[in-house]
Amino acid sequence: MFKKTERQALYVWVYSLKWRKKLQHYGTIYYTSPKMKYVMMYVNTNRVAEVKKELSSKNYVKRVSLAHRKELDEHYVLKTDSKREEKE
Template identity: 75%
Template sequence: MFKKVERQALYVWLYSMKWKKKLQHYGTIYYSSPKMKYVMLYVNTSRLADVKKELTTKKYVKRISLAHRKELDEHYDLADVRKAEKFTEGGEE
């Protein structure tokens, strides 16, 4: 049976985009921006510390940061939003 693997997104800023292909070894490249010279890389959470430590030693990596998507609440209740809008408008129906 399929088992869900938790992954974390890393933003890796590079000095040159010619090193982008080397990053495929560490995880899945989801997005790359040639203009801003960064790559969004998905890595298994179990390997995250090792990959981040190894990438910081590379000469072509400028900096690394983690994505904050896991910290965001993705569950919204539409009824609560409508109640909040009524109270901010000042009127009660």
Template identity: 80%
Template sequence: MYVWVYSLKWRKKLQRYGTIYYTSPKMKYVMLYVNSEKISEVRKELISKNYVKRVALAHRKELDEHFVLKSKNTEEED
């Protein structure tokens, strides 16, 4: 879950909702891990906070995690 805030001083308050993996000082967002069972209730609660600009869910579950590596021989044949 990505949470955009007005100021990063609110980062400590976000720790109570989940685990913080990354903070971007320039873009003022926090990447927050939340258990899948709690996502909807945490999202509703965060949206209601004054210090939160926007909340977006990560698309990791939609990505295909099985990658196929091409060898150099197959690249030359194409």
């Protein structure tokens, strides 16, 4: 049976996008921005610290940062207009 693996998004800023092929070794590339020269990639959660440290030591990488999507609350509540409710 299929088992879901937790993944974390990493943003890797590079000096040149010709290194994109080398980054495939570390995880799954989801998006590449040619204008801003960054690569968004997904890495297994248990390997995030190891991959981030390894990528930071590469000479073609400017910086590496984690995506904060897991920290955000995705359960939204609609705010109703209290004045409208009083009128009705």
